[in-house]
Amino acid sequence: MTTSEAQERARASRRESPGSRRGELLAAAAACFDELGYSGTTVELIAARARTSRPTFYAYLRSKDEAFLAVTEQICARLEATQQLDDIESVPPLTVLRATTRAFAEAVFASGSLVSLIDSRAGLDPVVGEVWSTLRHRLNRRYAHYLTGLAPGTIDPCTPPDRLVVMLGDSIIRGAARLGHASAEVREQFIDDQIRMMERCVGIAADAPPRADGAHPDAAVT
Structure with a gap:
C-alpha cells in the first residue's frame, strides 16, 4: 500500500467517525468562505479558525476544494429540507406555498453569502x-409536481409550472443571497415580497397576510 493510499484510508475512517474534528473544520471553512470568499480563504485560515494545525486539516480533508464541496453538500441538504411538510394532502395549498417559500428564503439567509458563492x-x-444543479433539479421537480397535482381550478399559473418554479427559485436564491447579511427587517420584507409574488405568479387567492403562517412543520413536499 502506498503512502497516498494509506492517507486516503485514514481520512475515510476519520470522516465516518462520530463527532470527529472534520465537522469542526467544515464549520470553520464555512465561516471563512462566508466572510472572505473562495479566493480569500486558505487552508491555513481554516485551520486557524478551527484552532488546529495545517497537518490536522490534511488529516481530514485533501484540499480547500474538498472543504468547499463538503460545505456545499451541507448547504444543499438544508435547502432541500425546506420542502418538508407534515400531512401535505390535508394542508391548504396557500399554506404550503407560503410556508415553503418562507422556509427556503430563511435557509438561504441562514447561510449568509454561501449560497451566492x-x-x-x-x-x-x-x-x-x-451537486448544485442536482439539488436545483430535485427542488424544481418536486415543486412543479406539487403544483400540477392540485385540483383543477385551485391555481391559475402565469406560465407552465415547470418553468414557473425555476423562475421563483432563481428569484429567491439570487435575492436572498444578496441580502445574506442584511437586517432582520430587510429580510422579512424580502420574504413578504417573495410570498406575494409567488401568489400572483401561481395564481392563488391571497386571503391572509403572508406573515400569518408561522413556522412550517417537517416531511417531504412530493
Missing part, C-alpha cells in the same frame, strides 16, 4: 456544479 462556483467547478 456556491451559485457562482458552480460555473467554475464541475463537481460543485453537479
Whole structure:
C-alpha cells in the first residue's frame, strides 16, 4: 500500500467517525468562505479558525476544494429540507406555498453569502456544479409536481409550472443571497415580497397576510 493510499484510508475512517474534528473544520471553512470568499480563504485560515494545525486539516480533508464541496453538500441538504411538510394532502395549498417559500428564503439567509458563492462556483467547478444543479433539479421537480397535482381550478399559473418554479427559485436564491447579511427587517420584507409574488405568479387567492403562517412543520413536499 502506498503512502497516498494509506492517507486516503485514514481520512475515510476519520470522516465516518462520530463527532470527529472534520465537522469542526467544515464549520470553520464555512465561516471563512462566508466572510472572505473562495479566493480569500486558505487552508491555513481554516485551520486557524478551527484552532488546529495545517497537518490536522490534511488529516481530514485533501484540499480547500474538498472543504468547499463538503460545505456545499451541507448547504444543499438544508435547502432541500425546506420542502418538508407534515400531512401535505390535508394542508391548504396557500399554506404550503407560503410556508415553503418562507422556509427556503430563511435557509438561504441562514447561510449568509454561501449560497451566492456556491451559485457562482458552480460555473467554475464541475463537481460543485453537479451537486448544485442536482439539488436545483430535485427542488424544481418536486415543486412543479406539487403544483400540477392540485385540483383543477385551485391555481391559475402565469406560465407552465415547470418553468414557473425555476423562475421563483432563481428569484429567491439570487435575492436572498444578496441580502445574506442584511437586517432582520430587510429580510422579512424580502420574504413578504417573495410570498406575494409567488401568489400572483401561481395564481392563488391571497386571503391572509403572508406573515400569518408561522413556522412550517417537517416531511417531504412530493
